[in-house]
Amino acid sequence: MAEPPASNLALPRRSLLAALLIGIGLMAAVDEILFHQILAWHHFFDRSTSAVGLLSDGLLHAAEVILLVAGFFLYADLQRSGQLVRGHAWAGLFLGMGGFQLFDGLVNHKVLRLHQVRYVDPLLLYDLAWNGAALLLLAIGLVLLRRARLTSGARG
Template sequence: MATTTGEARAGVGQPASIQLPGIVLGVGMGGFVDGILLHQLLQWHHMLSSTNEDHIGVKYYNPHTVSGLEMNTLWDGIFHTVCWLAVLLGLAVLYSRVTHNRLRVWTSRVLWGWTLLGWGLFNLVEGVLDHHVLGIHHVYAGDGQVWWDIGFLALGALLVVGGYLLQRSGRPFDPNAPTRREGRSA
């Protein structure tokens, strides 16, 4: 019985893509950069720090009062938990898909490209949703906050484009391909 090329390939099985785990890792890591840098180190905003001007009617928790900071810190913790779960999920999917030569995946442009793209997607979704649609916080509230929010979106767009181009410049990662040492004959 004759088989088509597509049928023959289906029997061989293509290597599992690292696109999904890379993007999920990027979303989690992008969230951590946002939370650690902007929420904790610079203290520019917290999850609910602009609810006095939000678009959905969330109670205002002034981050400059003890009780307000407690509530904002609680929501920052929930945000960090979601980021942590995204990183764990990304690692678990990556681990399940890359079954051989796992050390090589960490030097793959493809993985780092998808990770940067995921970080950029985090910025775009979180920026549009939290800063513009819900209005629950801004990158840097006050005069000129719209420019900080637009800059956050622009950074996200640059990360998406840069990540896409980086992953395209790499060789597809095949965990079953021999390493350079394994491929050489002695």
């Protein structure tokens, strides 16, 4: 039996990737807008002057916009061609959000010490809430991915 044309094949991995980029960009935007701008708890890079901190926030903002645009272009292309796999896309969104949040909480906050969630004592409660939220988002994404793979017959 011949395979259907490529335009009729759903693309679970590409759907996952498109939404993963959107999830990373979305969570970076939430972090930057809420914690950097509205609450003014920290800058992306707090180990220098305010001007450098502001510049680092601008670079983070540019990166998040690039990820959002790239993700939405991929998503729109999949949607237009009928190749979008919604279950994988939802999983990718949550995995991207949780992955960004956990990377930020562990690598940026603890390993590189670029900034902290908030400069208070005790910091532990903020770290637990930050990384706990990340783990919750990742858990939701993994459950959605498992469900999507079962629904689509383990394609991708």
